[in-house]
Amino acid sequence: MNWRSARAVFGHEMARFFRTIWQSLASPVLSTVLYFVVFGAAIGGRIQAVEGVPYGAFIVPGLMMLTVLQQSVANASFGIYFPKFAGTIYEILVAPTGWIEVTLGFVGAAAAKAVMIALVILVTSFWFTGVHIAHPFWMLAFLFLTAIAFSLLGFIIGLWAKNFEQLQIVPMMVITPLVFLGGAFYSASMLPPFWEGVAKLNPVLYLISGFRWSFFGFADVPVGLSLAAVALMILVCMGAIRWIFLTGWRLRE
Amino acid sequence: MRPIIDIDHVSKRYDSGTVALNDVSLQIDEGEILALLGPNGAGKTTLISIICGLVVPTGGTVRVGGHDIRKDWRAARKLIGLVPQEIALEPFESVIDCVRFTRGLYGEPPDDAYIERLLSSLALWDKREAKTRELSGGMKRRVLIAKALSHRPKVLFLDEPTAGVDVALRREMWQVVRELRAEGVTIILTTHYLEEAEDMADRIGVINRGELLLVKSKDELLGEFGKKHLTVSLYEPLRALPAELAGRGLVLSADGRELGYAYDTRAERTGIAHLLAELAERGIAVRDVSTKQSSLEEIFMSLVEEETA
Numbered sequence: 001m002n003w004r005s006a007r008a009v010f011g012h013e014m015a016r017f018f019r020t021i022w023q024s025l026a027s028p029v030l031s032t033v034l035y036f037v038v039f040g041a042a043i044g045g046r047i048q049a050v051e052g053v054p055y056g057a058f059i060v061p062g063l064m065m066l067t068v069l070q071q072s073v074a075n076a077s078f079g080i081y082f083p084k085f086a087g088t089i090y091e092i093l094v095a096p097t098g099w100i101e102v103t104l105g106f107v108g109a110a111a112a113k114a115v116m117i118a119l120v121i122l123v124t125s126f127w128f129t130g131v132h133i134a135h136p137f138w139m140l141a142f143l144f145l146t147a148i149a150f151s152l153l154g155f156i157i158g159l160w161a162k163n164f165e166q167l168q169i170v171p172m173m174v175i176t177p178l179v180f181l182g183g184a185f186y187s188a189s190m191l192p193p194f195w196e197g198v199a200k201l202n203p204v205l206y207l208i209s210g211f212r213w214s215f216f217g218f219a220d221v222p223v224g225l226s227l228a229a230v231a232l233m234i235l236v237c238m239g240a241i242r243w244i245f246l247t248g249w250r251l252r253e
Numbered sequence: 254m255r256p257i258i259d260i261d262h263v264s265k266r267y268d269s270g271t272v273a274l275n276d277v278s279l280q281i282d283e284g285e286i287l288a289l290l291g292p293n294g295a296g297k298t299t300l301i302s303i304i305c306g307l308v309v310p311t312g313g314t315v316r317v318g319g320h321d322i323r324k325d326w327r328a329a330r331k332l333i334g335l336v337p338q339e340i341a342l343e344p345f346e347s348v349i350d351c352v353r354f355t356r357g358l359y360g361e362p363p364d365d366a367y368i369e370r371l372l373s374s375l376a377l378w379d380k381r382e383a384k385t386r387e388l389s390g391g392m393k394r395r396v397l398i399a400k401a402l403s404h405r406p407k408v409l410f411l412d413e414p415t416a417g418v419d420v421a422l423r424r425e426m427w428q429v430v431r432e433l434r435a436e437g438v439t440i441i442l443t444t445h446y447l448e449e450a451e452d453m454a455d456r457i458g459v460i461n462r463g464e465l466l467l468v469k470s471k472d473e474l475l476g477e478f479g480k481k482h483l484t485v486s487l488y489e490p491l492r493a494l495p496a497e498l499a500g501r502g503l504v505l506s507a508d509g510r511e512l513g514y515a516y517d518t519r520a521e522r523t524g525i526a527h528l529l530a531e532l533a534e535r536g537i538a539v540r541d542v543s544t545k546q547s548s549l550e551e552i553f554m555s556l557v558e559e560e561t562a
Contacts, residue, residue, distance in 0.1 A: 002327075008357025012350075019345060087341030091400065094305045095358045096330040253267070253308045 005097040009105020010112075013079050017113045024113065025120055028067050032121045035063055036128040039185060050187050051218050056129035061212040062184030063125070064118045065146065069179055069204065071117050072147045073171045076110035076154030081161050093252060099245030103238070107155050111147035118143055131215065138223075139214035145230045146207050150175075152237035159244050159251065178204040183212075188220040203229055255319065256280035257332075257408055257439050258304065263313035265299055265463075273299040275463040276313070283407070286430070286440045287468075288454035290447060290553055296463040297443040298338060301410050305335045318407065331359065334401035338412040338443075340393045344386035348377055351385060352399045359404035368403065375399050375429060391422040398429065402438075409433060411442040415449065427453055447550040451475075461557050474552060476518065482545045483525060485512040488538035495535060501528070518546075 017024055040056035047055040083089040092102055125131055133139050154171075161167040182204030188196050199205050200221065210226025213219035219226070244251065258281040265274040274296045281287050289297045302308040304315050306322060315322045320329035342351060352368055372378040375395045380388065385396060394414060401409060411430070415423040427449060434440055444450050450457055451471060458468040467474075490509035501524070504513040512532075516523045532539060 002360040004360045004362065005358050008354055011357070012354045015346075015350065016343075086343065087337070087339055088343060090307060090335070090337055090341065091355055091358060093307055094330060094333065094335050095355075096327040096360060097358055098327075248309060252306075253302070 002097060002101050005095065006101040006104040006108070009092075009097075009102060010109045013106060013109030014112065016079075017075075017109070025117060028071065028117050029120060029124055032063055032067065032124060033128075035059070036125065040128050050190070051216065053216050054129065057131050058187075058212075058216075059185050060122065060125045060129065060131050061215045062208055064121055064143070065182075065204075065208045065211050066179045066184050067121055068114045068118045068143060068147050069150050069175055069207075070171065071114035072110055072150035073154035073157065073175055075113050076107055076151040077158035077161065077167055077171070079106045079110055080155055080158035081164075081167050084158075084161075085164075089251070099242055102245070103152070103155065103241050107148060107151040110151035110154060111144065114147040114151065115143055118147075133215050134217045135214040139211070142207070142211040142214055142226070142230070145227075145234070146211065149207075149230050149233040149237065152234060152241065156237060156240055156244070159241070159249075162250075178202055179208075181205075183208050183220060187212075203233065206230070257283040257318055258441070259316040260300070260304070261314045261316075263300070263303060263310050263315060265296075265303060265308060266311045272463050274303070274310070277460075277463075277465045278313075279458065279465060279468060281408075281439060281441060283439050284434070284437050285455045286434055286442070286453055287456050287458060288450035289441065289443045289458045289460055290450060291443075291460035292557060295460045297460050298412055299463075300460070301335070301412055301441065301443065305333055305410060306330060331404070332407045334404070334406035334409045336394075336397045336401045336409070336411045336414055338416065340390065340397065342385040342393055342396060345384055347382050347384060348372070348388070348396055348399075349381040351396060352403050355400040356403035361404045367405075371399050371402055374432065376425075391418055391425070394418065394422075394426070395429070402433075406438070408439045408441065411440065413443050413445065415444060415446055423449070447553055459553060459556055466556055475546060480515055480546075480551075481518050481523075483514040483516065483528075484543050484545070485514070485529075485532070485539055486510060486541040486543075487512065488540050491537070495537075497535070498528075498531065503528075 036056065039059055044055040044059075049055065050058045080089075083092065122131070157167065157170045181199060182202045183199065188199045188205060188209070191199055206221055206226045206229035209220040210223050210230070213223050213226070243249070258279075260277060260279040260281075263274055263277045264272070266272050277296075277300060289300065291297050299308055303310045304317065304322065306326060317329040318332045320326075320332075322329045346354075349368065349372065352372065353363065356363070356368070369378060372381055375398060377392065377395055377399060380392060385393060388396065398411075398414070414430075415426050418426065423446070430440055430442070430453060442450075442454075454471055456468060456470050457474055459466040487510050491505060491512075492509060494503060494505045494512075502515060505511070506513070514525075514528060516525065529539065529542075
């Protein structure tokens with residue numbers, strides 16, 4: 001394990017983020033503001049409070065999760081795909097750097113960026129609604145763990161992708177629907193029993209539920225199950241990445 | 254002395270059945286410049302890529318500094334720097350950040366004094382804050398060299414470093430190579446510019462169709478395979494070659510003022526003395542005599558053609 005290598009990759013990726021900091025922040029903040037305006041102010045007033053939480057505040061964890069998931073996948077997949085596309089991946093492959101260092105660097109940076117953007121969204125939400133965080137430690141823990149889990153998934157997508165279309169298709173076709181159907185804007189208990197059962201097959205529901213619990217103290221599924229889901233996802237993704245690097249699949253000839 | 258690179262029966266066969274390298278063995282000594290020559294698709298880049306870890310061989314072993322590139326890959330790769338054939342740089346990154354990144358990637362602590370020396374030696378210090386996309390092609394290639402040297406490797410691979418580079422820049426690049434060699438860096442380069450391999454390399458390896466045809470010191474190669482060409486300038490032009498001199502491979506120039514004669518330096522009798530004596534005997538006055546050794550390019554072409562035939 002070479003920490004300097006991991007730090008070099010992390011620093012390199014963060015530098016890319018800071019080079020375009022305003023673009024990186026402007027788009028997610030703007031779309032979140034629009035969500036607040038539409039769902040919080042325009043429609044939210046007509047929706048009754050969920051478990052005593054006004055609807056505008058209720059959607060804050062879901063919006064943060066939506067952003068974290070999208071940003072984690074996008075950052076990590078682009079982070080590793082771009083060197084493949086530009087041809088600079090060679091220096092990572094010829095360096096005395098193992099898969100753990102490379103993954104730590106890329107995934108750590110992607111997760112860090114996603115968490116920063118999510119926190120900016122949290123701060124933005126204070127302008128629109130009063131949000132109380134019941135368990136701040138667990139809020140940050142869920143935020144980081146989810147960011148790491150989905151950055152790992154994004155990293156796999158970036159390693160797998162052969163072109164920009166493939167890079168975008170998984171986030172568009174899989175991640176966004178899972179988030180919308182995972183209870184970002186509603187509680188699973190609001191669904192009819194059959195659909196509530198179907199929703200519980202969606203892994204993202206467990207993440208959003210745990211995260212919402214850290215804000216409001218109530219959840220669709222037990223918090224332990226949410227933690228187990230995110231831990232399982234991290235382990236499965238790590239295993240897949242290890243396999244990719246050790247076999248050289250789509251990396252080495 | 255133990256070679257710094259020991260390639261032992263290395264092969265690479267792709268799933269498609271294409272054999273990119275076939276049972277290649279080669280030892281490279283520390284501090285030498287080895288030029289690998291071969292036509293496109295001969296296997297030069299595959300060989301370099303295997304040593305550097307970009308391509309996994311299907312057979313054989315490679316040791317760098319005594320470390321097996323697969324079992325002890327971290328130690329082996331620390332000794333290697335690679336300048337790839339294609340220019341690949343992050344377009345929006347500054348030159349100095351690019352080089353610092355590679356050094357970090359190799360697990361080396363920051364060393365700004367060394368980076369400054371390195372960039373200065375490659376005439377890049379003034380451009381250190383420039384984004385790589387703003388640089389000329391030659392400068393980009395020098396940035397790649399700086400990156401490859403950022404962790405002070407003992408072995409530097411230059412994969413066609415002067416491809417598509419203008420003459421002035423090419424000379425500049427070879428100057429850089431000479432300086433590196435003076436510092437004790439072992440250099441393995443592939444090139445299409447044979448005259449430069451002739452000028453730079455200590456040893457030359459010829460690869461064709463995945464086979465290493467030969468590896469010899471440059472002088473040995475030129476001596477062994479080199480043909481010489483003798484040109485005899487005449488005082489008076491000849492209308493035709495005298496019948497007695499026909500059948501000896503002599504060629505009369507169009508203006509009748511020069512006689513050309515190709516001979517093998519390895520032959521026991523080159524026939525030159527006999528030829529000159531006969532010319533004198535026939536009263537053909539000789540103004541001047543000059544010889545020219547065949548270039549590496551001609552040797553290379555004849556070797557590859559021989560193999561293809």
